[in-house]
Amino acid sequence: MKVAFKNGIALIVFLLSLGFAKDGIIELEGYLNGRSSANFLKQTKNVKFVLPPGTQAKIQDTKKFNSGNYGLKVEVTSGPRKGESVWVYYRTSDPGMKIFENAEAAKKEQEIKDVEKASLAQTTREHEVIREPAAVQKKAEKVLKPQLKPLSKAEPEKKLALEDAEETVHRVNEANIAVQKHGKPGGPCAECELEKTYATDSVPQEEKITVFSAKPSQDAPLIIPPLRTQNPYGIRPTSCRTSSGDIDYCTFEGDSQPGKFKFRNRGPNKIVSAGDSARSREWEFKFEGNARQDLGFSISDMPNGTISQTQESYFMVFPRKTVPTVRTIGDRQIVTLPTGETVTFDAKSKQVIGGVMSEDGALTSGGKTLQPAKVAYHGNGVLVRVDARGDEPRLKADTATITKQGKTCKVPAKKLWPDRSERSSVHFKYFSDSDFDSFLKSACGFGL
Structure with a gap:
C-alpha cells in the first residue's frame, strides 16, 4: 500500500515506524538533482546527474538536517541511470516524491497507473507539469474537462482515469503558480539546501518535447x-x-x-x-x-x-x-x-x-x-x-x-x-x- 506524506508529522510517523527502511521505494514526482554526497548546499558542485519524474529508487541510507528535512541515499532502479547510487533531498513541506513501504507496494501503484494511461491514451498526453505554459494549460482544460461527465457504475476504471486527468489540470495550475513564486533568482529558495531543477539547464532534453520555430531557410x-x-x-x-x-x-x-x-x-x-x-x-x-x-x-x-x-x-x-x-x-x-x-x-x-x-x-x-x-x-x-x-x-x-x-x-x-x-x-x-x-x-x- 502506498504511503503518502502531506506534512512533517506524517514523515516523523513514517521514520519511527519504518526508519526509511532499506527496502523502501521512492518515486519522483518532479526533477531532482542526484548528488554524490549528502551536501545539498547550492554552492556545492556535487551534482552527478538529474533524475526525471517517474524515476524509482531504493532507499539505502538517510541523513537528517537541522531544518527537519532529510537526505536520502538511493539506488536508482529504473531509467537510464539504473544501478547508480546518489543522494536526493527530501523536503518535508514539499517532498517532490512518493514513498512506498516496499517494492511490492510500488509495483501495485504502477499497475494502477498503467491502466489509467491506457484509458487516456487517445485523449491526453503526458507533459512535464512544472513547465506547462498558460496556452498549453488552457488547451489541456478544453480537452480534458468535457470528458469529465458522469459515468455508469460499469466503468470504474475509466472513471478513475478521468478523475486523474482532472487532477492533472489542477496540478498544472498549482505548479505554474509555484514556478512563478519560487523559480526566480533571489526567491525564497536561493539559499536552500536543495536546488530544485526548475531551470532549463538542469533538465535532460530526452525528457522534454522540443519544438523549434525554425525559419524557412533553416534545416x-x-x-x-x-x-x-x-x-x-x-x-x-x-x-x-x-x-x-x-x-x-x-x-x-x-x-x-x-x-x-x-x-x-x-x-x-x-x-x-x-x-x-x-x-x-x-x-x-x-x-x-x-x-x-x-x-x-x-x-x-x-x-x-x-x-x-x-x-x-x-x-x-x-x-x-x-x-x-x-x-x-x-x-x-x-x-x-x-x-x-x-x-x-x-x-x-x-x-x-x-x-x-x-x-x-x-x-x-x-x-x-x-x-x-x-x-x-x-x-x-x-x-x-x-x-x-x-x-x-x-x-x-x-x-x-x-x-x-x-x-x-x-x-x-x-x-x-x-x-x-x-x-x-x-x-x-x-x-x-x-x-x-x-x-x-x-x-x-x-x-x-
Missing part, C-alpha cells in the same frame, strides 16, 4: 542532449581523424567518442581569397566530456602560416540544449548549434549559405592588429564572443561581447573564464544556464 536540427552539466576534465590532448566531407573528428585522451569536430575553408572563394597556400578559415565545434559547461565553437582566420597573425574568435550561444552536431545532405553540411538552431555550409567550399550565422566579409590579410572574423549571429538566443590575435581568446581577451537580438553588452572576459593562467583548462564559469541568466540580468540588463 531541421539534430538534438543530442549533453550527458552531464559540469566538465570534470583538465587539459587533455586530442587525436583527430578525417571523415567523408573533409570533416575532422577529434577525440580527447581517455574518451571513447569525439569531443569536437572541425572543417576548413581553403578557398579560393569570396571568403578566402587566392594567395598564400596556408590561407584558410577553420570552424571548430567543441563539446568536451559531452558536458553543457563548455559547449562552444571557434573560428580561426589564418591569412598565412604565421601563428602570431592568426585571428582567433570563440563563441558560445545560449540556452545550451544540445551538443553541436554535423551531418551532410547532398551538397550541404548542416551544423546544429547548442541552442538547437542550425547553420548550413556549402559542403565543398565550407562557406556559410544559410541558417542563423552569416559571413559578412572576407578573411583579412593579417598584420599586427586585431582583425577578427566578420561573422554575425541572427538567432533567438544569446551570443558570447571573445577575440584575440595569435592566442586563446578566452585567456587573452580583455573584454567579452554579449548580444541578444540587437542588444549588446560588454563584460570583462575574466568574469566568464576566471582562470586566466597559461595552464588553464578554460572552463566557462557558469555551467548552469540559470546562474548565467542571473549574471546577465545583473551585468547587462537582459537575460536568456
Whole structure:
C-alpha cells in the first residue's frame, strides 16, 4: 500500500515506524538533482546527474538536517541511470516524491497507473507539469474537462482515469503558480539546501518535447542532449581523424567518442581569397566530456602560416540544449548549434549559405592588429564572443561581447573564464544556464 506524506508529522510517523527502511521505494514526482554526497548546499558542485519524474529508487541510507528535512541515499532502479547510487533531498513541506513501504507496494501503484494511461491514451498526453505554459494549460482544460461527465457504475476504471486527468489540470495550475513564486533568482529558495531543477539547464532534453520555430531557410536540427552539466576534465590532448566531407573528428585522451569536430575553408572563394597556400578559415565545434559547461565553437582566420597573425574568435550561444552536431545532405553540411538552431555550409567550399550565422566579409590579410572574423549571429538566443590575435581568446581577451537580438553588452572576459593562467583548462564559469541568466540580468540588463 502506498504511503503518502502531506506534512512533517506524517514523515516523523513514517521514520519511527519504518526508519526509511532499506527496502523502501521512492518515486519522483518532479526533477531532482542526484548528488554524490549528502551536501545539498547550492554552492556545492556535487551534482552527478538529474533524475526525471517517474524515476524509482531504493532507499539505502538517510541523513537528517537541522531544518527537519532529510537526505536520502538511493539506488536508482529504473531509467537510464539504473544501478547508480546518489543522494536526493527530501523536503518535508514539499517532498517532490512518493514513498512506498516496499517494492511490492510500488509495483501495485504502477499497475494502477498503467491502466489509467491506457484509458487516456487517445485523449491526453503526458507533459512535464512544472513547465506547462498558460496556452498549453488552457488547451489541456478544453480537452480534458468535457470528458469529465458522469459515468455508469460499469466503468470504474475509466472513471478513475478521468478523475486523474482532472487532477492533472489542477496540478498544472498549482505548479505554474509555484514556478512563478519560487523559480526566480533571489526567491525564497536561493539559499536552500536543495536546488530544485526548475531551470532549463538542469533538465535532460530526452525528457522534454522540443519544438523549434525554425525559419524557412533553416534545416531541421539534430538534438543530442549533453550527458552531464559540469566538465570534470583538465587539459587533455586530442587525436583527430578525417571523415567523408573533409570533416575532422577529434577525440580527447581517455574518451571513447569525439569531443569536437572541425572543417576548413581553403578557398579560393569570396571568403578566402587566392594567395598564400596556408590561407584558410577553420570552424571548430567543441563539446568536451559531452558536458553543457563548455559547449562552444571557434573560428580561426589564418591569412598565412604565421601563428602570431592568426585571428582567433570563440563563441558560445545560449540556452545550451544540445551538443553541436554535423551531418551532410547532398551538397550541404548542416551544423546544429547548442541552442538547437542550425547553420548550413556549402559542403565543398565550407562557406556559410544559410541558417542563423552569416559571413559578412572576407578573411583579412593579417598584420599586427586585431582583425577578427566578420561573422554575425541572427538567432533567438544569446551570443558570447571573445577575440584575440595569435592566442586563446578566452585567456587573452580583455573584454567579452554579449548580444541578444540587437542588444549588446560588454563584460570583462575574466568574469566568464576566471582562470586566466597559461595552464588553464578554460572552463566557462557558469555551467548552469540559470546562474548565467542571473549574471546577465545583473551585468547587462537582459537575460536568456
